[in-house]
Amino acid sequence: MFLTLWNYLRGYVIVEVSGFSMERFINLAVNNNIYLWDIQEKDHKIYFKTGIEDFKRLKPHAKKARCRFKAKYKKGFPFVAYKYKKRKMLTIGSVLFILMIWMLASFVWLVEVEGNERISSLDIITSLEAKGYSAGKLKTKLNLREAETYLINQYPDIVWAGIKFEGTRLLVQIAEIVPKPQMNDENVPCNIIAKRDALITYIATYKGMPLVKKGDTVKKGDVLVAGQMPLGIDDPNMYFTASRANIKGKTTYYMQGEASIQQMSKDYTDHVSRKYSLKLFNKLIPFLNQKVSFEYYDRVITTNQLRITKLFPLPFAFEVEERLEYVPVITEITEQDAKDQLLARLWEDLSKNLSDTAIILKRDVFFSKTGNAISAILSVIAEEDIGYAVELQNEGEN
Structure with missing residues (x-):
């Protein structure tokens, strides 16, 4: 080559x-x-x-x-x-173009985040912008090691951060802390705590001192099995252990909501109004804006950023905003259909709070109608595991 x-x-x-x-x-x-x-x-x-x-x-x-x-x-x-030596303006233009590309390549024009799962990319980019690490900044003015330290200090869930330049991109790579599992280490002293209000239906304690029994009512946060217990009947001194127990309880959940018999849908037409804009750096410059002659519409914005290659995005973008006309259509469903839709939505929301081991004992729903609105209250009684381990912070406390 x-x-x-x-x-x-x-x-x-x-x-x-x-x-x-x-x-x-x-x-x-x-x-x-x-x-x-x-x-x-x-x-x-x-x-x-x-x-x-x-x-x-x-x-x-x-x-x-x-x-x-x-x-x-x-x-x-x-x-x-030799062919172009007489075309001075072409030569000058070519040199200026090369200089412009070189100058633009000295700046950051795009910030991208990789490796995040729980932390939003937008939050990370916003935090970096607040500290001056944003698109439009000269590369030589950015201290990447300082930005990495800032992210780690700003977000406790970030255990490692790596920031580097890839062409005109500022690539932010992070690694998040793996959440601690609820199950405790068998060698770490802990209490078993109630996840929520419940009626104890079953308890089998393998290690630790049980503080509740079958039939007791407990509140969220109550200690069910203690990880500290006396050495003996006549010995008041305490020792610490990693509590282990299988505890089930009867729990109650409520969810309420509302649905209308009259529902609106969108019937889209073929009418589209477009607005064309050129984005230079961070400024949007409209150059063609078609008149909007309809009342109801949805916006769809498409942005095409100019790039020399994948690694060299430029600070120029072509943006098209489409306004899609629709006609609002009011349809009236039956009262039973409204109840079915509302019940399905409430059950979907309530199910997110149930544990994987929950057994549904009873499910009731109460409907009421006010005008065109159907209201509902969904109540569920379930039996599920209600205990989780919490590490004892100070083993010296009695």
Whole structure:
């Protein structure tokens, strides 16, 4: 690849040779240190490439071998420069274009975040912008190691942050802390705490001192099994252990909501109004805005950022805002359909609060109607695991 680039920069000629002693001509040229490459024979003629200076040295050898040769094609930068040397404005424009690209490549024009799951990318980008790490900043003015430290201090869930330049992109890579599992280490002293209000239906304690029994009512946060207990009946000294128990309780959930018998849907038409804008740096410049002649519409915005390559986004973007007209259509459903839809929505929301091991014991729903609105209260009684381990912070406390 380097040799190809070098030959292009110094220029070369594709030579066509004809005659009766073409092989002798090639041998004479090579023996006199004339560099030839890509030698090919086609249609009783020989073609090869050679440098500009070496081409001038071929004449005496062609005469000695009684061959004819000519420059079939001229390639390389010297010939391009000669062709355009009289077009000064084109040359100046090309130089200015290269300088502009070089200047634009010295800035950051896009910030992207990778590796995040729980933390929003928008929150991370907003935090960096508040500290001056945003699009439009000169690369040499940004201290990436300082930005990494800032992110780690700003977000406790970030255990590692790496920031680097990729072309004109500022790529932020982070690793989040893995959440601690609810189950405790068997060697770490802990209490078992109630997740929520419940009526104890079953308790089997394997380690620790139970503080409740079947039939007891507990509140969220109550200690169900203590991780500290006396050494014996006559020994008041306490020792600590990792509590383990299987505790089930009867829990109650409520969810309420409302639905209307009259529901609105959107009937989209073929009418579309568009607004075209050019985004330069962080400024939006509209240059064509079609009139909106309808009352109801949805907006769809499409932004196409100009890039030289994937790694070199530029601070220019073409934005199209489409306004899609729709006609609001009011439809009236039956009262039973409204109840079914409302019940399905309430159950979906309530199910998010149930544990994976929950067994539904009873489910009741109460409907009421006011005008065109249907209200509902969904109540669920379930049996589920209600205990979770909480590490004892101070083992020295009695």
